[in-house]
Amino acid sequence: MGADVPISSLLEKLNKLKDVVQEGLIYPGLRNHVHVAIDELLRIRNELEEAEDTSTLLPTVYSPHDTTTLLHTVYYSEFLIETFLLNTPIQCRQDDLKNLTKNPPLMAFPIPPWTQLRFSSKLKNIVKSLKAVHSEPRPRRDHPAINYKTDDDDDDDDDDDELVGFEDVAKDLVDRLISKQKSLRVISLVSEEAMGKTALVRKVYNRLDIRQYFKCRVWLHVPKNIECKDLLIVLLKQIPMGVLKGVELMSKDELSALLFQTLMELRFLIVLDDVSSFDVWLMLACPFADAANGSRVILTTRYSKIASDVDPWSRPPLELKPFTDKLSWELFLNKFRVGRHCHTDTHHQLDSYKVKILQICGGLPPAIVLLGRLLSSIQSNELFGGIDYLLVDSGKLDQSPLSNIIALCFRELRSELKLCFLYLALFPKEYEISVQRLLQLWIAEGFVKTSSTQQPEDIASKYLKELVRRNMIEIATRKEDGRHKTCRMPSFLHDFFFPKSKDIGFIHSHHCKANCTSIDSSAQPNIASPADQPNTDSPAQPNNVCLSDVCFKAQKRGTFNKEINEFLETIIDRRRSRGFALMKVLDLEGAHRPWLHVKLGKFLSNLRYISLRWTGVDSCPESIVNLPCLETLDLKYTNITNLSSSIWKAKNLRHLLMNEVSIPKPSSSKQSSTSMSNIQTLTGLLIGFEDPKEYGLNGFTNLRKLGLTCHSTSSVGKPVDCISQLNKLQTFKLRSRDHQFGQPSEFKIHGNLTSHPSLSNLYLFGVFKGGNLPENLKTLTLSMTKIEEDQMRELGQRLPQLNILRLFADSFVGEKMNCLGGGFPKLRVLKLWMLETLKEWIVEEGAMPELEELEIRGCEKLEKSQGLERLSHLKELTLTNMKREFVEHVKQNLASMDRSHILLTNDFKSSTSLA
Incomplete structure (x- = not known):
């Protein structure tokens, strides 16, 4: 990974500028300078991509001085072009063209001629700087044009749930979690290298039997240098215990006592992921209550000393070791899925590459998975030619096996995918980002190529699917209909790319500071912009040029909100606001009631994306509403x-x-x-x-x-x-x-x-x-609709494609709900919430044959049900705030039909208004 990333971003801006300079009102000399700049950048990017040492930040074809000069030049160029585009209309009016000869030049040009001339001169100097970076011709490598599949070629874009090679470890982990030992135990997983500890624990954590056994489950990624108070606050806010008020004002001892009291009443499972210091465990040794009810803590770490010391009375830590050749090849073939589209002898031909593949992967599961997905992404008719090239290329890398594979996979991404992928490094490690939010941010940042036949959202969605298919982005949660809901960058990739993204100035982040007390869910604002650069011979870059500001939902308010407000005040301070006019993104999601000046929008006329979600603000300044480039305005969960x-x-x-x-x-x-x-x-x-x-x-x-x-x-x-x-x-x-x-x-x-x-x-x-x-x-949600028994029967017959049916408060007012045979033939998810009149529910033979998930909540008069045993595909049954007699009746029915594989949970929670 190197300068090809910012260069790709600059090329996008130059192509936009090229469209602008086609208009007759722009200084003619610009055309030549733009085309020359594009050609020069393409030459440099090709050299970077063809350099042999792709594992380093910048290939050795450039000296350190060249590297610094190049990055400075690129970022300075971006600043100039963004500024020029911001003040130049893309389409000039025909009236201006007609009046060009009649009016003085100053009146005819949208931007004064001398401004255009000055910009042309600066662009010319930029071209000279680019040429000065490296002017000697370089021998070109034989770089075949490998064609990779798009999501149209393969609809298999999702990672699977198979634990190839980890079956024994997973079984041991499950046995320790649900063992008969009642006292609190800490189970440690350790490996010095990235072996997939987090992925393994996450799949066990989400298993149906584990979810059923532990009433309370909490997952916490533990950053370095975390303060005890912050850790306690975040843990408390993840435990289902009603509304927490004023925890930020409590002392450490008060928080510890509250956590102890809360956990005493629960059988809990808490995962502490990526623990780097034994002090973290010492913080929690007291508040982790031992109620002798089978509660467990899972701790993942790279340090064997921490793993063995956290619970000296427990069984030895689970140590993940590199795979044997047999397991490695089994995992590779599991991820290498091109055989579905090729001739039947594909895997036999692949055997000739087995030794080389096993050698470069080094038995590391993440490396095996990445390489398998990369190779299976090659078009079938070019498969083995592409494999030959990539394997030979990877053999020349000199870092660790995993680092080599990561660098190779990143290099083989298209330029726009590189930008989209690196953008996830902006978010804290293990942070789950809404897919909808991410796609809209990509579009606002200009990473998504425009098309006359496709909407940007559809193109961005294809980008995401391709990155998921290559295992470079993982899906964290899904919606009930199976669509992607949240995603994240895998932790081992974040460790690799976050520092490199900062080194090349692609992002400038505050949440990584050593003295930062905030953690994942309460991160400081992140700025996707060039970092401050030292003085060099290249053109000077303006300091603090902020192109985007992205915040993360804050668990605590104090310091976080103070810094946000100081940042917003800086924007409207004419003495310090230089550069903010170029901002494209202002994402304040989760910041508590940020200060929005009435004229804020006038200083940010280039904004494409604004989010005030979960901020609690009472109004939106009209200056924001009037922004000319605005594409997304998110005001959800505010008081507006x-x-x-x-x-x-x-x-x-x-x-x-x-x-x-x-x-x-x-x-x-x-x-x-x-x-x-x-x-x-x-x-x-x-x-x-x-x-x-x-x-x-x-x-x-x-x-x-x-x-x-x-x-x-x-x-x-x-x-x-x-x-x-x-x-x-x-x-x-x-x-x-x-x-x-x-x-x-x-x-x-x-x-x-x-x-x-x-x-x-x-x-x-x-x-x-x-x-x-x-x-x-496919999805129907009803609330307060007061439909009666006859209407319910009709729904089952008239909606043959329905997958999800949610019947919320007072949506049904009958006493008896009868699902007729043949009704709802494709229904997979059914929710019955707060149906106050419902007393009996009957499922006839042949009704809802595909139902997998059933949730019944707050139906206080429901006394009996018939036909649950007929739901042969049912996997998960959740009962919340239901009569104990009804719960026991359901348990007996399921037990008598040997339906032990069904996840049955019965919780008592405060009812939530569904209006």
């Missing part, structure tokens, strides 16, 4: 109830996420639909008594997700008419509330949605009085 009508003029807005926010109607519905022609997500819009067509919603033809709240019976049917015209809509959320008291009001779905071409996810809140639902629905 009103937004300026100028948001309808946001021509580039793609995602507007809110929670029941009122926005005045635009002056013209036609104007709003024209301005917001790119909008894809619009949620939480409160339209009250208005017709949604007056907002121009029927003209938002690119909408994929829409959420509306109405106030009257007469207005509820109108949104349904509106969405029938939105052929790309996939998700629709409709709430019908009484204006005065906020109670659910009646509505009926008018019009025919049965044949809607794309609508697959529907959420309805309000008293449902009938109507036709789309037959191709």
Whole structure:
């Protein structure tokens, strides 16, 4: 990994500049300088990619002085180009062209001619600097153009749950966890090298039997230099014990006592991942209560001394050692999946490479997995030519086997994938990031290539799938329908790439400071920007040029929020604000009530992405709403109830996420639909008594997700008419509330949605009085709909494609729910929550034959059920706040049918409002 990453970013900006200089109003000399700069950067990047030593930060083809000069030049170039593009309209008006000869030059040019001339001169100097870095011709290597599959070629983009080579260790770990020994025990896993400790423990941690055995499970990645108080706070906030207030104000002793008292009442499993100091365990030795109920702690570490000392009374630590050749090859073939698409003798041909593959992987599972996925990504018709080249190339590397494989896998990524992948190093180690958030950040940063035939979100999703398929990004959690929900960079990759990303100035992070008291979930703001550079002979780079600011949800507020507010104050301070005008991302998610100056947006006119999610702010400055480049505005889980009508003029807005926010109607519905022609997500819009067509919603033809709240019976049917015209809509959320008291009001779905071409996810809140639902629905959520027994039977027959059905509070008001035979043929997930009138539930033969997950919560009158034993595919049954008699009845039924493989949990939690 090296300068090819920032060079790729600069090339993207130069290509945008090339589009701008095609206009007649731009100084003609720029054209040549732009093309020469692109050619020179391509030459340098090719040399970097062809250099033999790909494991180092920069290939040895460049001297250290060349390296420093090159990076400085690249970052300075980015600053100049971003500044110029920010002040230059991409499309000039025809009127300007016509008046060019009539008006003085100053009036004809959007940017004064002398500014353009000065920029052209600076770009010319940049080209000279690039050429000066290395002007001697280099012999070209025979670098074959290896073609890799895209997600269109292979839909197998997900990692599997197989523990190839670790079966015995996993079995031993499970046995220790659920052994009959009642006293608290600490189980240590140790290996000096990256062997997959975290992945192994995570899969055991998520097993059904482990989830059933331990009522409380907590996972904590332990950074270095963590303070005891911070560790205790984060542990407490992960334990299901209701709302915690004021823990940040407690002393260490008070927190320790509270944790002890809480854990005494639970059988818990706590994972302390990547412990680097014995002092961490000493912090927790007292508050980890031993209630003699079988509680366990799992500790992973690279240090055998720590592993053996944390619990001298326990069995010896589980030590992970490099795989034997037999296990290594078994794991490699498990990850090398190209055989599904090739001739049957592919694996026989592969045997000739066995010795070389085993040699370069060194028995390390992460290296084996990465190499297996890399090789299986090669197009089938080029497979063995590509393998020959890559294996010979990797044999020339001189670092550890894992580092060599990591460097090789990174080098073989396309330039845009390199940028997207490295962006995850911005987040703390083991941090789970929302996939939706990540894709939108990639787009805002300009990492996603534009296309005339595909939406940026679809292209970004393909990038993610490819990185997942190569095991360079792992999926942390999934939604109920199987889609990716959160993801993270594997810990061993984060260890490798985070320092290198900082070295090349791709990111500048605060959460890595030695004196930083915050940890994963309470990290300091991270800035994806060039770090401050020393003075060199290259053009001077402006200090503190901030291109993005990304925060992480804070578990504690004090210091974290103070630094956030100081940062925001700096932006609007004219004496210190140089460079902030280029910011593309301002992500303040989780910062508690940050200070948003009324003119903040005027200093950040280049912003593409703004998130105030979970900040608790009361208002959004109009200067932010008026930003010309804004693509994503996330106001979810704030106290914002009103937004300026100028948001309808946001021509580039793609995602507007809110929670029941009122926005005045635009002056013209036609104007709003024209301005917001790119909008894809619009949620939480409160339209009250208005017709949604007056907002121009029927003209938002690119909408994929829409959420509306109405106030009257007469207005509820109108949104349904509106969405029938939105052929790309996939998700629709409709709430019908009484204006005065906020109670659910009646509505009926008018019009025919049965044949809607794309609508697959529907959420309805309000008293449902009938109507036709789309037959191709896959997810249906009902709340306060008060449907009766006959309607429930109809749903089972009319929705043959339904995968997920959620029946929340008062969605069903009958006493008896009968699922008829043949009903819900594809249903996989069913949730019955707070159905206060339900007394009996019957599953007839042939009903819900594919059901895998069933959750019944807070149905306090439910006394009996019949037919649960008929659900042959049921894997997980969760009962929450249910009568003990009902729970015992279910247990007896399952036991009598030998259904011990089903995860049955029964928790008593405080009810959650689903309104």
